[in-house]
Amino acid sequence: MEMVQVVGLGLIATFLILVIKEQKPVFAFLLATFTGVVIFLSLVDKIADVLGILTQLAEKARVNSMFLETVLKIIGIAYIAEFGAQVTRDAGQGSIASKIELAGKILIMVMAIPIITMMIETVVQILPS
Amino acid sequence: MIELLSGWLKQIVILVLIAAFMDLLLPNNSMERYIKLVMGLLIILAILSPVFQWIRQDLDLNQLAFDTAQMKEEGLPSLSGIQQESKRLTQTQDRLVREEAQRRLEQMITKEVEERFRVKVDQTQVQTEEREKRVGIAQVSLAVRPAEKKENGEFPDIQAVEEVKPVIIEGGGDLERGGRPRKGPSSTQSVWGEKITRFLAKTLGLQSEQVDVEVLQGNQGG
Numbered sequence: 001m002e003m004v005q006v007v008g009l010g011l012i013a014t015f016l017i018l019v020i021k022e023q024k025p026v027f028a029f030l031l032a033t034f035t036g037v038v039i040f041l042s043l044v045d046k047i048a049d050v051l052g053i054l055t056q057l058a059e060k061a062r063v064n065s066m067f068l069e070t071v072l073k074i075i076g077i078a079y080i081a082e083f084g085a086q087v088t089r090d091a092g093q094g095s096i097a098s099k100i101e102l103a104g105k106i107l108i109m110v111m112a113i114p115i116i117t118m119m120i121e122t123v124v125q126i127l128p129s
Numbered sequence: 130m131i132e133l134l135s136g137w138l139k140q141i142v143i144l145v146l147i148a149a150f151m152d153l154l155l156p157n158n159s160m161e162r163y164i165k166l167v168m169g170l171l172i173i174l175a176i177l178s179p180v181f182q183w184i185r186q187d188l189d190l191n192q193l194a195f196d197t198a199q200m201k202e203e204g205l206p207s208l209s210g211i212q213q214e215s216k217r218l219t220q221t222q223d224r225l226v227r228e229e230a231q232r233r234l235e236q237m238i239t240k241e242v243e244e245r246f247r248v249k250v251d252q253t254q255v256q257t258e259e260r261e262k263r264v265g266i267a268q269v270s271l272a273v274r275p276a277e278k279k280e281n282g283e284f285p286d287i288q289a290v291e292e293v294k295p296v297i298i299e300g301g302g303d304l305e306r307g308g309r310p311r312k313g314p315s316s317t318q319s320v321w322g323e324k325i326t327r328f329l330a331k332t333l334g335l336q337s338e339q340v341d342v343e344v345l346q347g348n349q350g351g
Contacts, residue, residue, distance in 0.1 A: 050154075054147055061143040062136055064178070067171050071147055074167055078160050105163050112167040115174055122177065125184055 006039055029091050036087060051075075070111050077107050137179055144175045227264060231255045238269065241332065242325055248273040251345065266333060270341040273325060319344070 013035035021028040051072060058068045081104025089097040148168040155164060174181075235253040242250050251272040258267035322342040330337045 050150075054150070058143055058147070061139040063140045063143050064175070067144055067175060068147075070167070070171060071151060074164055075151060075154060078155050078164060081160065101159060104160055108160065108163045108167055112170055115167070115170045118181070119170070119174065119177070122181055122184060126180075 006042065009035060009039065032090055033087050036083065040083065070115070073111055074108055077104050077111075080104075081107075133179075140178070141172070141175050144172055148172060223259075227257050227259075230264065231257055234266070234269075238271070238329065238333075242271065242273065242329070243276075245328060246273075246321065246325060247276045248321065248325070248344075249276045250274075266335060266339065268339055268341065269329060269333065269335065270343070271325065271329070272343045272345060273321070274345045275321065 013031055017028045017031050020031065054072075055068060058065075081100055085097040085100045085104075088094075088100060148171075151164070151168065152161075155161060234255040238255070239250045239253045242248065251274055252270075253272075254268075254270040255266060256268040256270075257264050259265075322344045325342045326337055326340045329335070329340045329342070333340075
C-alpha cells in the first residue's frame with residue numbers, strides 16, 4: 001500500500017471513529033485497532049524487503065548469524081510490544097499498556113543475557129586467577 | 130592476515146550500519162534505551178570476536194592434546210588384539226590366494242590337456258599345500274573323457290551331464306580306481322591316462338604319484 005492510501009485509510013478511520021465515539025465507544029475502539037492492524041499488515045511486505053536486504057548484507061560480510069538473529073528478534077519484540085501498548089492505551093488502559101511495555105523490555109534484556117554472559121566469561125578467562 | 134582483518138572490520142561496519150538503521154526503524158518510546166544497550170553489547174562482541182576465537186582455539190588445542198593422549202593410552206592394551214587381528218587377516222588372505230591359485234591352475238590344466246590330447250576334461254581338482262612358507266601343488270586329480278569326434282556341440286554336452294553323474298569319484302577312491310585298474314581293463318584308456326599323467330607331471334614338475342588321471346568311458350554314450 002502506498003503512502004497516500006495509508007494516510008487515506010487513517011483519515012477515514014479517524015472520521016468514522018469521531019462520528020461513532022459518542023454512540024458506541026466499543027466500536028470506535030475496535031475500528032481503531034482494526035485500522036492499526038491493516039496498516040501494519042500493509043507494511044509487512046516492505047519490512048520483509050528491508051530485513052531480507054539486511055540479512056543478505058550480513059551474510060555477505062560473514063557477520064555471525066547470532067548477531068543478526070538477536071537484532072531481528074529485538075526489532076520484532078519492540079514493534080509488537082509498541083503496537084499492543086498503543087492499542088491498549090487508546091482503549092484507556094494505561095496500566096496494561098505499561099505492563100506490555102515492561103514485558104517487552106524484559107524480553108529484550110533476556111536477549112542480552114547470553115551476550116553479557118559470554119563477555120563476562122571471556123574477561124574472567126583472560127584475567128589470571 | 131589482511132583477510133582476517135578485513136573480515137573483522139567488515140563485520141563491525143555492517144553491524145554498526147544495521148544498528149543505525151534499526152535506530153530509525155524503532156518506535157520511539159521508553160524501550161529505546163534497552164535496545165541501544167543490547168545493540169551496544171552486540172557491537173562490542175563483534176569487536177572482541179577475534180579475542181574470543183583466540184581463547185576458544187587455545188581451549189580447543191588443550192582438549193585435542195588431552196584427546197590424543199587418551200587415545201594413546203587406549204591404544205596400548207589392544208596391541209595384542211591388533212596382532213591377533215593381523216594374524217587372522219593374513220590367514221584369510223593366504224587362504225584366498227591359495228583358492229585363487231587353485232582355480233587358475235585348474236583352468237590352465239584343463240586348457241592344456243584339452244589342447245594337447247583329444248580328450249574332454251570333465252573335472253579338474255588341484256590341491257595345494259604349504260611347505261615352509263611356500264605353496265606347492267600337492268595333488269592334481271583329473272577326470273577326462275575321450276572327446277567325441279567333433280560332433281555337434283550340443284548333443285554330447287547333454288549326454289555328458291547324464292553320464293558323468295554316477296561316475297564322479299572323489300576322495301580316497303580316486304587312487305585305487307585311478308591307480309590299479311588303469312592297466313587292466315581297457316588298454317587305450319590306460320594309455321591315455323599315462324600319457325596325460327606324464328605330461329602333467331613334466332609340465333608342473335611333479336612326481337607322477339601326485340597326478341591322478343581318471344579316464345571315463347565317454348564313448349559309450351556318444
